[in-house]
């Protein structure tokens with residue numbers, strides 16, 4: 763059985779993961795609008811992963827006889843200045859998600875809820891990958907600067923993942 767406090771923060775994390783999905787769909791739509799379809803596919807794929815993260819927590823709360831409570835998902839931004847602007851924002855966002863997972867882990871450790879701490883370890887590891895993959899793209903964009911050719915090459919590369 764989950765404590766009320768842990769149940770609440772896990773529900774908040776479900777909301778945060780669903781917001782991440784929403785944010786990345788919005789970023790995907792931005793990339794579609796500027797015809798960078800490879801970047802768009804990458805973001806859409808990222809959004810799907812975020813939905814899976816939310817579902818993992820949903821399943822865990824249910825398994826521990828908690829009660830999932832869905833909250834309002836805030837509206838994501840609509841416009842960005844450039845692909846670099848999008849990835850700067852993505853990197854900041856993922857760092858915030860990492861902090862939120864760390865706060866959760868601290869809380870479950872503090873409550874000696876070892877099952878939740880163990881469950882959260884997957885997310886701790888996943889955040890290392892998430893931050894790494896976003897930073898790789900951001901650094902490539904910094905190298906590319908204003909080269910359209912470089913941007914189109916990266917777009918083609920990212921499209922292969924999506």
Ligand code: FEO
Pocket residue numbers: 779782811812815856859892
């Ligand atoms: Fe579910 Fe990108 O963190």
